Amino acid sequence: MKVINNNIVTSTQNDSEVIVMGKELGFNKTGGDIIPQAKIDKIFALNTSASVDRFKLLLKDVPMQELQASDEIISYAKLSLGKRLSDSIYVALTDHIHFAIQRLKKGMDFGNALSWEVKHFYNHEYLIGKE
Structure with a gap:
């Protein structure tokens, strides 16, 4: 739907807006282009349009390293806690x-x-936070 930066775009999945992350995913792309599955590293399917909008605003200001750090921390927390966490944790x-x-x-x-x-x-x- 829209390119946020070279590595992040918004798209649709099952009639819901999602945020898609992958190396150079948005490079030279415009709304309506097909996203190659092989380039997708992560799909953020947030529960509400307000969450999606807040995350899009946040992504404009946040360096990619901080987003990747959040993703690594959340992946570790899911593994350590042994349960699914709400996607709103990413925001x-x-x-x-x-x-x-x-x-x-x-x-x-x-x-x-x-x-x-x-x-x-x-x-x-x-302890997860300390790690």
Whole structure:
């Protein structure tokens, strides 16, 4: 449907809008072009159009490394927890990582007021985050 950058495009799958990621997937492409299956690395099928819109806005500002880091963390979490996670985690975690990196670059360091609770009540998730 639309090229976001060289590696990310929006498309449709089963009458729903999806975000598709792959190396040079959007290079020299326009709306209506066919996406070669072999170039697709990841398809993000978010639950609502609001989630898709928020993710598209986020992708314009976020470097590819941050998106890939989010994807690796989520893949590890799914494996470690042994369950499926909502695709909306991609939006939330990518946004969180991007904002944390921006704060770090500006020398802003904020503590987490809930760190004790997270560590003790969500220990498995906390350990995944540390990893």
